[in-house]
Amino acid sequence: xxxxxxxxxxxxxxxxxxxxxxxxxxxxxxxxxxxxxxxxxxxxxxxxxxxxxxxxxxxxxxxxxxxxxxxxxxxxxxxxxxxxxxxxxxxxxxxxxxxxxxxxxxxxxxxxxxxxxxxxxxxxxxxxxxxxxxxxxxxxxxxxxxxxxxxxxxxxxxxxxxxxxxxxxxxxxxxxxxxxxxxxxxxxxxxxxxxxxxxxxxxxxxxxxxxxxxxxxxxxxxxxxxxxxxxxxxxxxxxxxxxxxxxxxxxxxxxxxxxxxxxxxxxxxxxxxxxxxxxxxxxxxxxxxxxxxxxxxxxxxxxxxxxxxxxxxxxxxxxxxxxxxxxxxxxxxxxxxxxxxxx
Amino acid sequence: xxxxxxxxxxxxxxxxxxxxxxxxxxxxxxxxxxxxxxxxxxxxxxxxxxxxxxxxxxxxxxxxxxxxxxxxxxxxxxxxxxxxxxxxxxxxxxxxxxxxxxxxxxxxxxxxxxxxxxxxxxxxxxxxxxxxxxxxxxxxxxxxxxxxxxxxxxxxxxxxxxxxxxxxxxxxxxxxxxxxxxxxxxxxxxxxxxxxxxxxxxxxxxxxxxxxxxxxxxxxxxxxxxxxxxxxxxxxxxxxxxxxxxxxxxxxxxxxxxxxxxxxxxxxxxxxxxxxxxxxxxxxxxxxxxxxxxxxxxxxxxxxxxxxxxxxxxxxxxxxxxxxxxxxxxxxxxxxxxxxxxx
Numbered sequence: 001x002x003x004x005x006x007x008x009x010x011x012x013x014x015x016x017x018x019x020x021x022x023x024x025x026x027x028x029x030x031x032x033x034x035x036x037x038x039x040x041x042x043x044x045x046x047x048x049x050x051x052x053x054x055x056x057x058x059x060x061x062x063x064x065x066x067x068x069x070x071x072x073x074x075x076x077x078x079x080x081x082x083x084x085x086x087x088x089x090x091x092x093x094x095x096x097x098x099x100x101x102x103x104x105x106x107x108x109x110x111x112x113x114x115x116x117x118x119x120x121x122x123x124x125x126x127x128x129x130x131x132x133x134x135x136x137x138x139x140x141x142x143x144x145x146x147x148x149x150x151x152x153x154x155x156x157x158x159x160x161x162x163x164x165x166x167x168x169x170x171x172x173x174x175x176x177x178x179x180x181x182x183x184x185x186x187x188x189x190x191x192x193x194x195x196x197x198x199x200x201x202x203x204x205x206x207x208x209x210x211x212x213x214x215x216x217x218x219x220x221x222x223x224x225x226x227x228x229x230x231x232x233x234x235x236x237x238x239x240x241x242x243x244x245x246x247x248x249x250x251x252x253x254x255x256x257x258x259x260x261x262x263x264x265x266x267x268x269x270x271x272x273x274x275x276x277x278x279x280x281x282x283x284x285x286x287x288x289x290x291x292x293x294x295x296x297x298x299x300x301x302x303x304x305x306x307x308x309x310x311x312x313x314x315x316x317x318x319x320x321x322x323x324x325x326x327x328x329x330x331x332x333x334x335x336x337x338x339x340x341x342x343x
Numbered sequence: 344x345x346x347x348x349x350x351x352x353x354x355x356x357x358x359x360x361x362x363x364x365x366x367x368x369x370x371x372x373x374x375x376x377x378x379x380x381x382x383x384x385x386x387x388x389x390x391x392x393x394x395x396x397x398x399x400x401x402x403x404x405x406x407x408x409x410x411x412x413x414x415x416x417x418x419x420x421x422x423x424x425x426x427x428x429x430x431x432x433x434x435x436x437x438x439x440x441x442x443x444x445x446x447x448x449x450x451x452x453x454x455x456x457x458x459x460x461x462x463x464x465x466x467x468x469x470x471x472x473x474x475x476x477x478x479x480x481x482x483x484x485x486x487x488x489x490x491x492x493x494x495x496x497x498x499x500x501x502x503x504x505x506x507x508x509x510x511x512x513x514x515x516x517x518x519x520x521x522x523x524x525x526x527x528x529x530x531x532x533x534x535x536x537x538x539x540x541x542x543x544x545x546x547x548x549x550x551x552x553x554x555x556x557x558x559x560x561x562x563x564x565x566x567x568x569x570x571x572x573x574x575x576x577x578x579x580x581x582x583x584x585x586x587x588x589x590x591x592x593x594x595x596x597x598x599x600x601x602x603x604x605x606x607x608x609x610x611x612x613x614x615x616x617x618x619x620x621x622x623x624x625x626x627x628x629x630x631x632x633x634x635x636x637x638x639x640x641x642x643x644x645x646x647x648x649x650x651x652x653x654x655x656x657x658x659x660x661x662x663x664x665x666x667x668x669x670x671x672x673x674x675x676x677x678x679x680x681x682x683x684x685x686x
């Protein structure tokens with residue numbers, strides 16, 4: 001099916017376009033009334049993730065309401081650890097929780113991985129197919145996965161953490177077992193992304209949300225080689241890597257075979273360009289809290305951001321949109337980007 | 344009283360010394376058996392902070408056990424919000440909690456500040472005097488305070504946060520009230536540090552623990568001007584600024600009138616030197632999780648760190664020591680630094 005709006009794909013491939021495309025991380029979610037209604041009608045977050053028809057509906061809502069230039073499939077990065085053998089729960093107001101965590105090499109060896117694990121996630125692929133059909137080519141559909149280190153952290157910590165000291169302790173004390181788990185995760189992520197692409201994803205993004213917890217040395221040893229394997233394996237569609245907090249590894253991230261690098265709100269595009277050059281598209285990076293400001297300030301800050309990035313930019317926030325942000329604030333951000341024209 | 348070991352003061356003043364001094368953030372605490380015993384004998388953390396004799400005893404324990412080159416007064420950064428009018432609690436395994444938080448300009452105006460607020464913290468100054476006496480000049484005593492932005496965050500959030508979205512929202516929605524609170528905090532911090540110095544602190548450190556939550560623009564507007572006021576006001580003893588996660592502001596932090604800048608474990612000394620030049624001493628920055636590794640790896644990583652920093656360095660971790668780190672691991676770190684000699 002031909003896409004009516006392929007701006008984000010052309011931006012990712014660094015083709016000449018008249019303005020940057022725009023979408024928001026976590027654009028499908030609590031900020032939207034349709035989402036809140038559907039969420040209230042199901043038993044929990046996981047039922048929503050696992051019901052393709054509902055996942056498709058919430059995926060499309062921000063395209064209808066905000067007119068963003070891409071949809072991103074409604075799902076969770078933790079479906080992969082679950083497919084590998086560690087089920088997760090989502091505890092209201094607390095976040096994800098794994099009743100069983102990885103404690104030893106034996107636990108790593110017991111996990112299933114690769115194609116076999118990825119195939120368990122049929123509800124994700126069905127959600128993608130269903131979304132593609134409903135979207136009818138209006139905008140591209142983004143598929144995503146957590147990066148190996150970020151999924152590893154959850155599997156070791158069992159939940160979010162301020163220090164990630166359990167996960168990092170395992171890197172320092174059991175490096176061989178840590179690499180074994182990273183390999184299993186990498187295989188599974190690659191198989192998963194390929195199945196997502198087969199089901200209709202037009203672009204994929206890898207989220208390394210906890211990248212900033214590692215030292216440059218540990219990131220080089222335990223994260224970058226696996227991100228490289230993923231980027232090398234995904235050649236079918238453009239790929240974006242968003243390693244939050246990994247400013248110290250940006251020059252190395254710039255060497256990955258990916259189209260786009262995401263930036264958090266700490267990192268200026270000028271600084272990023274100084275580290276990675278002009279070979280990639282950059283995505284980001286308005287401070288998500290900027291959307292709490294009065295509308296005229298949001299508009300001014302968005303224009304400032306667009307000016308700073310220049311060409312080869314996919315406009316977004318520097319992190320997921322927060323659940324209490326007003327619809328009008330999001331619309332102001334989106335409309336400001338869409339009204340922008342490159343010189 | 345003459346100091347028998349003034350290495351850290353000479354390092355802060357960039358004098359020629361034979362090896363770097365070493366101490367650890369949170370060196371007085373749960374890693375030590377004497378601390379755990381005293382902690383078990385009191386009603387809670389606050390009783391310990393507020394009892395000068397006990398605070399002095401736990402302050403000195405790491406000097407006795409590890410032979411570190413400085414003591415840091417056992418206290419908490421949240422004594423300042425409390426002196427200004429917001430009491431805090433420390434909830435076991437959860438961290439600090441403020442039953443009442445700042446919601447509006449009116450709440451800001453109701454806070455007391457400056458000299459008057461600082462004078463309420465008599466137990467801190469008594470603890471410093473008591474510690475100085477017991478130390479009898481063995482090593483210098485460090486006093487500390489939270490930075491305005493970090494204390495502001497706690498006063499708005501009421502507790503730790505992943506996003507600091509309440510505190511940041513206030514910056515975007517109520518900038519004038521936010522500046523008013525920053526000013527009150529700054530005045531109080533300056534008065535507090537001066538009283539600490541009068542009570543015997545030989546060096547002071549300002550902790551901006553949540554610096555990394557702000558965008559470069561917000562940090563420039565709401566944090567740096569107040570850090571500058573503090574550094575300009577404190578001329579009696581050397582001052583260290585540790586702005587965790589504020590890599591993006593390092594060149595501006597380098598312009599502050601402080602002696603030493605602390606680095607977290609994400610920031611290499613080479614990168615820091617490129618941003619700030621050679622005019623200041625650097626403090627840090629071993630990954631706190633490195634101390635989970637086998638002793639021979641701790642030694643190797645510590646030596647590598649010392650090599651990377653070169654001269655004008657105060658050895659430390661890149662963050663506070665975690666409570667489950669073994670005494671032997673800390674000792675390995677300390678002894679490795681103390682055995683080092685500059686060429």
